[in-house]
Amino acid sequence: MNTSHAILTSTNKNEILKIAKSFQKDENVYRQGDKAIKYYKVKNGIIAIGNYTEEGKMVFKCIIQEGEYFGDEVVSGLEERMNFALAFSKEVEIEEYRYTDFWENSEHQKEVLQSNLRRNLSIQKTMEVNSSLTVEARVIRFFKELASKKAIKLLTGD
Secondary structure (H helix, E strand, C coil): CCEEEEEEEECCCCEEEEEEEEEECCCEEECCCCECCEEEEEEECCEEEEEECCCCCEEEEEEECCCCEECHHHHCCCCECCCEEEECCCEEEEEEEEHHHHHHCHHHHHHHHHHHHHHHHHHHHHHHHHCCCCHHHHHHHHHHHHHHCCCCHHHHCC
């Protein structure tokens, strides 16, 4: 069961209300199709982003780690979640932000956009490398990358 508490952060231009929330493994932060009114930052743990195909198959798209933002639909101006966000490590702590926090604070906006850009560039690099590898080599590379990001905890349940 998730828990939350509020933290008010003062910035030069605006105050940002952050709601701290905790989730256990396999709990949804949000579901595909939910209203997109908030976005998030991982403080501790790992979040998996994915979606369901028309056939109902679950597809994982990326892993969000400590310090990264997610909930891109909000900062893209979309009103509905295109993906789900799932707690992927044993315990996850996130900060929840309001839609207006992004649009009303340019320094915060820059931080969020840089986080999203880094994630997109990482995905692009992975796609480029994987296009020339065999399936076996892709799987090996995936596990090595997981281990290098301290995500190996996922495999051991810690």
